[in-house]
Amino acid sequence: MVHFFCKIRSAAFAISVIIILTLATSCKKMLQINLPADKITGETVYSNTNTTVAVLNGLYAKLVDYLGSTSVRLAGVADDINAAPFLRTPFYKNAFDVNDSGQSDQFWSFSYGSGIYTCNSVIEGVTASKNIPDASKSKLLAEARFARALMYFYLVNLYGDVPLVTTTSLVTNSNIARSPVNTVYKQVIEDLTFAKENLPSNFVGTDLSTVTAERVRPTTWAASSLLARVYLYKSEWKNAELESSAVIQNSSLFDTVAVNDVFEKNSKETIWALQPNNNQTPGETTSTYEGKAFLPLPGTNISGSQASTNLLTSFEQGDLRKQNWIKFFVDNSQSPAITYSFFYKYKNGSNDSQTSQPQTEYSIVFRIAEQYLIRSEARARQHDLIGAKSDLDIIRRRAGLSGITISDDNTMLSNIMHERQVELFTENGHRWLDLKRTGKVDEVMSIQTKLKDGQWQPFAALFAIPLLEFTLNPALKGHQNPGYPEHI
Template sequence: MKKILTNKNILMYSIYIHEATAHKTPQRFNKHNCFLCCMMILFFVLLNSCKKIVQVDTPPDSITEKNVYTNDRTAASVLTYIYVDMRSQGADMAKFTGLLGDEFTLWSGADFNLQAYYNNNLSSSMSMDTGKEIWNLYYKFVFTCNGAIEGLIASNSLSPNVKKQLLGEAYILRAWYYFYLVNLYGDLPLVVGTDPAINSKLHRSSRKAVYELIISDLLRAQELLNPAFVNGQLNPGTQERVRPTVWAAKAMLARVYLYTGEFDKAELAAGEVIANNTYFNLVGYEDIFLKNSREAIWQIQPTEVGWNSTDARLFNLSAIPTGVNAGKPVYFSDFLLAAFEPNDERRSQWVSSFTEGADTYYFPVKYKIAEENGTVNSPETLTEYAMMLRLGEQYLIRSEARARQNKLGLAISDLDMIRNRAKLPLIAVTNPSISQSDLLNTIFHERQVELFTEWGNRWFDLKRFGKVDEVMSVVTPVKGGGWENTDELLPIPYSDLVTDPNLTQNGGY
């Protein structure tokens, strides 16, 4: 099969997408050609997902070959290929982690794999290997980033500004994928190159070592990425926010420093992003997830024919086909619905309902429109882009970082920026002498109702704040499962354990 569809083939399709979206006013796709392009990319993704990235052999015409990095066009298309797939990764992360935690209820007719997530009953064995979707996909793109980094560093043919921007993008993308892998699986095999002889014999590295690589990659990205938003030719001067900038690297660094307990650095990095009101402002709830929103630090443009955002297609029960079904198998849990304070604007703006017979289901509408207004993907018909990083999270990061340094007044000020938008009473007015522990609990709650269904934030917060056992020991029995403290990490896929004897399994599996 490798001879039928190779990485070179998919690169050409990525070039097609890259060129069609490259200009300030992108070309419209012919509907048939766009559909074929997306299907070929999907076929390639499925084909390659069958191979484990820590063991994959590099095909002779793979994207790591030097010839790909001899001109700006093909080099840019390597990373465009990743962005094409990223359009749905946020929705999938929200679905899986929302089922693991307390955000979603699962449709009773859902498949066995989703039931395993929902019941916190994943497994890793020859007969039952659940929970491997993210591992397989994210390591595949780690490998793609590694190949891009090697190829870009070695290339002497690219325009200097293109090489610099693409290398920065490759570093931030690798950091992004490792951030999610380490938070879902714990200790990881650190794949930093493309040599299969090395990759097939890796031991798991500590979480500390993984975070050191993530921070190193983000610092490199910060040095390389353009401070302005760039277009398809990687030139500044576009309104589109679909390629990462130095501000995306800073925003991601702020999050990572918060997770590693480097609170002074988290405060500083988030503060730099917040201070840049040339590009970023808090906006109204109806505008946050629109394309080119001023709250957006980094977005991904949808590429599916006839689709707006993948999130709306997955979660909006009012969109055709309506209701809860195999394609839309999740809806809000009572736990999340009960978390909103009275008169919280987010409850009315971001939560909708669908009634079928005697049952009413509640679902997220951060992304409101599932279909396009037109018939093909173009700037004129797409209205919502998938959010990667946004300013609201940066205020919450800085608030928590300040609270953990006992800078309570400053922490309250940041928190109240988010509460004010939600039309809730301000902490500075209602409880100005709040204790540090109570303020941290308030921030924990505010993150729940501000960042729900966004890239797994709630699941990671449960673990990060040390509340996962307390919460899930109540939630999991309601979902029909039984909670054990080892359930906070996903299992390493059985097939990888068999192929690489140096890998060890997480406890409890």
């Protein structure tokens, strides 16, 4: 985390703003801001709504890769994926290498090295700005706090106790201890409550007011969706039900759609999505991060990441999700023939065409099916089996399956977790986080890790704090997660 802050001296704020604006202006379809070098100061950046929107657009552009890699890497850490031998890294085999900066510490390094700092910079800059109208201020602050809450949600679920950084102060951030998970969650809930109250209820453009069909800026419904997830993870069942219900009841904006249409851009299933970062140059694909990662390379039918046997055997007969979200290729050149699979939720991958393809998919961060599954579980935990069945059956029938039979609480919860596995696989780390929060991670991964050529160790349920942090942040010394070293 704090290595980002420690490298920046007296000009920290101005330099970081330059970096942020560079990101913002490098992304197609984002608002273009060109300022003279000697005018790029905190006061200039937050002098009006447009320049501040550009900062947030730069953050969203970075979140595309961060959340995309979260989907890919956490699917590999869990039991969604059977990786090809050349992709069987220590990370994939649940033997996390504290020196591998490209694997388990990527979540830490982005969140603290760029993401959270940007959010804090926006919050401080917009609050102090004398020129941004109050109506725009509240929306900008809400977007920044929403994004900060999202990153902290992943941090506490991947690392446990983490430093709670809410300022750009170098003095504070260069020597900051880990805060308990519940303390971090308290801040997350405060941020999301503010966001829910101040984000627009419709999807808007970069002027923060014009209604648009593009579902790429967060709304009050995105904040409620993350709040519902947070409350579920905290076992606050009633609050989880209330927040998910608020989203589900807005049927004018959100509804389930046909399985094959779920991941099309701006589908009614989408609560919030991110546009892929593409330059639209000849030969460059317009695919999502997930599409590039999971689909076969041009001219081939085999991907480096196949669906695991555990996932494939979890589908019921006739499940449309298996038929539409996983694709199979039979290699008859082998004897006997070999059947390969690859993930097909996102259908646009790397493309060898010399002409850019139309952009038809965005990376979905929140969608309505998860909210039905959250509410179903929240109701089951409160012994409302009829309500839980009603929500679960909506997801099942969309998948071409019959409704479930009501029995007891434990059977209902087992059915819900099964639906989460076959509905949310390879998305945003859901499977890995579900195994952890339900206490099933040791049971499942002790078997699955062996199939990945590894050996499961229970401490691996939390990732290691990167070694560099113990050199740069004195307050972290002696507080590494169990099972990992603080130095070589």
